[in-house]
Every structure is written in structure tokens, then in C-alpha cells.
Amino acid sequence: MQMMSVSALNEKIKSLLEATFLHIRVEGEVASVTYHSSGHLYFSVKDDRSTLRCVMWRSNVSRMRFRLEKGEHIVIDGSIGVYTPRGEYQLIAVQIEPYGRGALALAFEQLKKKLEAKGYFDATRKKPLPPYPRRIALVTAAGGAALQDMLKVARRRWPLVELLVLDVRVQGEGAAEEIARGIAYADTLGADLIVTGRGGGSVEDLWAFNEEAVADAIYAAQTPVVSAVGHEVDTLISDFVADLRAPTPSAAIEMILPDANELLRTIDELGEQMGRRVAQILHQKEERLRREAEAIRGASVLRRLVTLEESFARIGRDLREVIRYRLSQFEGRISPLERQMTESVDLRLRRSGEELRSLSEALRRNDPTLRSKEGWAEVLSEGRRRALESIKVGERFELSDGRVKVRAQCLEKRPLK
Template identity: 40%
Template sequence: MRISRSIAPESAMPRGPATSPATPGAVSSTLTARGPSGENRRPGGGMTLGDPGRRGAVSVSELTFALKGHVESRFSNVRVFGEVLSARAVQSGHLYFTLKDREAQLPVVVWRSTLARLPLRISDGMQVIVVGDLQIYPPHGRYQLVARSVLDMGAGLLLARLEELKQRLAAEGLFDPARKRPLPLIPRRVGVVTAETGAAVQDILSTLRRRYPADVVIAPCRVQGPGAAREIAAALHAVARVPCVDVVIVGRGGGSLEDLWAFNEEVLVRAIAACPVPVVSAVGHEIDQPLSDLAADARAATPTAAGELVVPQLSELRAQIASRVGRLAHQTQRHQQAARTRLNAARARLGDPRRVVAERQQAVDEQVMRLDHAMSRALAVQRERLTGARAQLRHLHPRETVTAARARAAALGERLDRAVRALLVTRRGALTHARRTLTVLSPTASLERGYAIVRRPDGLVVRDARQVDIGAHVEVILYGGALDATVAARRERNAYESEET
């Protein structure tokens, strides 16, 4: 294995935008009571009680378990900050303390398994952030916070910034699994970006020597402290430009959140996402996952695991090659034997080539005769169709069509003349009858027979003698002309009316 240490970090890269701590959201909930056995209840008479003497009241345990179901289901994984008071460790290994501020106190319990993972030692007077689940302890009727993790206030602000940056980069798609690339099976060169001294680089080199003698290009840089993220990003950019580097390991050993913070900074995360070759993030810390793990193409829990991930085990690779060569030879032999068997069977079926050719020639002759017969039948059918088409064509000649159309037109013309003449006769008779009826009913006909029409000056036709007064002027319309008259006398009856009338 050849190691090159000539890669130096480039100049400082542009600094990313500043992040701001996340703002905690409000919590809203609705009370749902549960009894000790888990049934849904409603305090204040909403339950079915066996003792009517209760008058709808709930027991202490019923109310306590109702609050327990309500609180614990809605206040899980909460973050609470305050000052540590009365911290004490008991014989079982658990830690109890009170988290307080100016106006309230909250009991906190840290189980032994959680306490063993905490990176800090809790003591009175510390300002901390506790992440945990709110729990009601029915035997004592009090609530407490069961801690998942405890961070000092400085670490809490860092986590808020980290969460804001994580959400923003995830929205840009930098953590999308679809953009992750597969690692090469056998890399020509492996780039390593880590501190030049320390256990991480030695673990990676020893693992690569043990597994596969690949060329290694080391780009040394600082991995913690101010400006470390920019140095790591510059070293990654430099090593990725080295010819034949197929994969790069970026990492360091474990440490506190502050020690590992460089692997959460935006400048490094973007450099990993933009690297032209696959990147393996190897930060030795299992409790929290740095953002470099999310942006990298693969993640290794430790630098040693990263070395095992980027190169195969040489002995295993040789065993796989030998196994595949053996399987290939065996399959080749099987295919050859099967081909020989098929060839012998074909030879047995083929027999004497001259006999086979003669049989094929006879089959060709039969096909030629069948073809001649089929062609003759087809020609006869076509001739019959042609004769029928000629007959139809003569029948459909334009001259015949025009002659028939003229005959139909002449017949229709004669029918039209007869119909018009009959209609004229009918209409003339109807007109004569209407004229006669009109003549009979016309006022002029009545005047012609000697009758007259009397009208008042206002144009009203006089039908009754009582419609005019004596001395009134009237107009008498005759068949020939009209008379202006004055009424000298008025009789109630005329000469044509009977006495009875």
C-alpha cells in the first residue's frame, strides 16, 4: 500500500449563512380520561359507576389515571430548560434532581442506562436542557420528567441551530437518498480526509493494509475547533481532484458535541454533497448523527468501519473469484457436454445427406404442383368475377341511368299537373261558396233589400228607439246615399212587433 501525504488544504472556502435557534412550538391538547384498566372515562359523572351512592363522582385512582393518559400521551419528547437542584444518585444507579426556574419546579429522573450515555456530569447549579417524557406516578400522585438526554445550555443552543440547518438543507434535497451513489467495489485510490495525527488515521490505514493493498492519498486537516469545517471542506475538494481517487473517507474519532461540531457545519455538508466521487462519513459517535452522515453517500460508525466499507477483504475476494472460476469451469463443461449430446442427436436424425436432399426435392416438387393448381383456380375465379363486373357495368352505364331518370321525371311531371289542376278546382269552389256567404251576410245586401241603418252623431248604431231622444239628430244610411233626420216622435213598438212582444 502506497501512502501520499502531499495534499494540503486549499484556501478558506466561502462561509455559509448564519443559523438561528429554532423556536419551540405551542402545545395544545384535549382531556380524555382513562381508568386504571385503560378504559375511556370522563371525569365528573361521565363514567358508568357501580355504586349509585357516588352521585357521579370519580375515585382518586380514576382521576389520576385519567390525567396520566392525557398528559403522557401529549407531552412526550419535550425539551425543558432550567437550573439543577438537589441532584442525588441512588444505589440502583438512577439519578434524581429537581429542575427549577424562578416560578416553578419539576422533578426529573434519569435512569441508569440513560445516565451511562450522557457526556456530562450533572451537579447542582447547572443550567441544562432536559429532553424527555412527562410521566405521572400514581402511588405518589405527582408528575415527573423521565429524561432521555441532558445537555448544558450551550449544547442546547447548538442543537437548536443544528435542527434549523438540518431542516433547511433537507428541503434543498441534500439528504435525499435518491442522490446517494454506490461505492466502487475495488477503488484504485482511496482518499482520506482527517487529522494527520491521532487514532482515526491509524485505524483507517491499518484496516486498509489488512484488507486490501489499495493506494491511499491522505489530505491532513484539523477536525475540531474554529475553522475546522472549512479546512475539512478544502481538503476534501483537493483530494477529490487527485487522479484515480475513486472514494473518499471523511472522519475522526469520537468526542463531545462541541468536538464534533465541525461535521455539522453547512460549509462541510455542502462540500460533501458536491464532491465528484462517493464520500464515506466516519465520525466515531453513535449517540447523535452529524449532518455529514446524512449528506455522505455512505456512513460508517467508526474510522475502522469506514476502512472495511470502502475496500473488500482480499482473502474473501480471492475466495469469491476462485469460487466463481470453479463455477464457470463447471458450467462450461456442462454446456460443452450438452452441445455434444445435441450434435450427436442431430447427426442421428440427419442420416444420409443424399436421402435427405432427395426427400426435400420431392417436397419441393409437390409444392410446385400445388402452386400451379392453386394459380389456375385463382385465375378461373377472377375471370368469372370479371364477366359479372362487365354485366353490372353495362347495366349501370350512364346512358341507361339517364334514360330511366328521364322516364321517372316525366311520370312525376304528369302527376304534378293532375294534382295542381285538382287543387285549383277545389279552391275555386271554396272561393265561390265563401263569396256567396259573404254577400248574404253583408250589410250592403240588407240595405239593397230596403233596410236602413240609423246612427247617432257619436257614431253609435241605433238598435232601440229608447237610445235617442225626441228632437235628436240622426243619420239614416240607405242603399243609395244617406239622410240627416230629426226625431219628431218615438214609439216603443214598431209595426213588425206583435202585441204580446
């Protein structure tokens, strides 16, 4: 029996396993999953009896349409790889598909569920569409048949509208990001509406309108957005987020633009209705005038005028008498009131003059500058007024007459008899 080192055995196992299991397909349930910051995906799958460790490198992870979640039932295409330093093997995944359904279908459901939870589909946030848009931004492929269909319908229905075409890729790598940028730019152009979409195709062809970048751009737009992608049977994420979903691009223009011919017919009908209504009103007015004329002719208009004239004259005379009587009453009241007011004012003036003289005399008596003439002064100690009898022998104090301040000291103190 040949003796082998651990490394040699691991290398031999590696070569045998990797050569034997070069292209395999494994089905199982996701037991654990880790999206590493490096971009690699580390996960494990299991059945009712065992578990298998797996890895998918960053280059393959970037091509996955859906996000791997714990508990998903999946099918893995790949090969077995052995890490010889630890003697461990794992399944190196190249492609992962949901078991029993396509990856795109699962990706669609996952994104739909995520955006619905964020409120992207709420009916309350849908913006109303203007009835007569003047400017519409079309975010689509300039060379596509969908654009020509939309232009044709717009010229037929409402030639007054201005159409701004923003050329973007609508399928393939990077198309979703380009559509999102186109919508964001269209939102700055002052358009009344934004229409984004393309003609029909396979699920893969239409997939750009199922990307989260496009959904974010539609949700963030202040301008109402119409999603017009594919055919009527096609339903995409952009349809749920947009303010209006149109079954086809040409149908979108039919839905958002009024029909000029129909509007002209409506105006003609309204004109006819107005003409009939005016004729009816004129006929009614003529009948009323005729009845009024007959009533006037049947009455004695002159007699009524004379009666009214006499009534006005009588009322005028009565009114003048009443006015003269009321004025005479007021004239009798004015003179006593005038005398009473004059006496009251004179009395108040006399009293105010006496109060003023009394206050002036009191001010004069208490004015320090006047009192100083009589030989009087204030006694102050530490800024406070003091009674002279409270000053002690030897204590220093101040004398002030309002104009001069003198510092002094008590040399002797005796009461006056």
C-alpha cells in the first residue's frame, strides 16, 4: 500500500472530483445566504438528509435577475471545486434558477412586492392628467416603430400639441439606467406629461421597464408619467408605478390627447343648442312684452299718474311740517344746554386755577434754593438725610442747600431752650 501525504491526497481528491463533477445540476432548498461586500455570493442548499456549501463569484452574481433568499427552492448549474489547504469541497455555481418557474418571473414578483411595500403603487399618490396637454415628452427609442405610431396618432388627434422626443435605449444592458435618466431630464422641461415605453417583444426585450431604477425615476417625477410598454397582455413594473398605464404606445396617445374632430363636432352641437335656446328665450320675451302692452292699454295710465303726483305733493307738505316742528323743538333745547355747558366749563377752570396756585405755593415753600435764603440747609450723612439732633459729637456730616454742599464736624452739641 502506497503512503501519501495529506496535501498529495487532497490534490488527488481535487483532481478526481473536479474532473468527475465538471458540469452538474443540483436541486435543493436555500439553507443560508450571504451577499459579501466583495460581490461574491456564499450560500448553502439542503434536502431532508444533508447540506452542500456553495459559492457564486461576482461576475455571475451580477447577471442574476432575482435575489436569492433563504427558503427558496432552486436549481444550480455549476461544478465541484476543492479547497486543498483545508480539504473542503463546495459547489461553484454558474447559474441559479428558481425551481419550477423562471428567474425573471421570480425577480418580477420580488421587486413588485418590495415597491408595493414602499408605497410606489398607492392610488392616492397618482397625479391627475391634464385634459388638454400642450407639451408632451416622449422617452423612447427614436428609431422605434412605437415612436412613429405615437407621432401619427398625435398629428391626427390634436395637432396643437408639442412633442419632445428623448432618445433612449429601451432594451439591453444599461437600458434601464438610460430610461431613468431620460425620465428625470424630461421632468425638468416643463412638459405637461411624460410618456415612456416601447413596442412589443419578449420578456427579456421588455425587461428594462421592470428594473428598480425606472420605477424610482417614475415615482420621483413631479410631472405625470404614462407607461406605454408592449402589448395589452404585457404588464410591467412601470405600469404599476406610473400615473396611467396604457396598453400600447399608440393607445397612450389616444388616451391622453383629445380628438380635435370630436371637439369641433361638440362645439357645433353646442352652438346649435345655444341658437335654439336663444330663439326660445326671445320668443318668451316677446310674448311677455305683448301681454304687458295689452295690460297697459287696458288701464288708465294718466289717471294713475295724476293720483301719484297728488300723493307725492301731500307727502312732501306733511314732511316739511314735521321737519319744521322738530327743528323748533330742538331750538328750545339748545339755549339751556349751551348756558349749562358754559357755566360747567367756567367752574372747572376756576377750580383748576385754584389747585394750580396751591401747588405752586407748596412748591415754592419746599424749594431748597428758596429755603436757603432763609438760612436753612439739609443735614446729610452717607448720602442720607439726618435729623440734626441725631448727630453725635465728633461725627462728620454734610450740609446742602440745593446749590452748595459743605463738609462739617460736630464740635459741640447742646439743646436750645
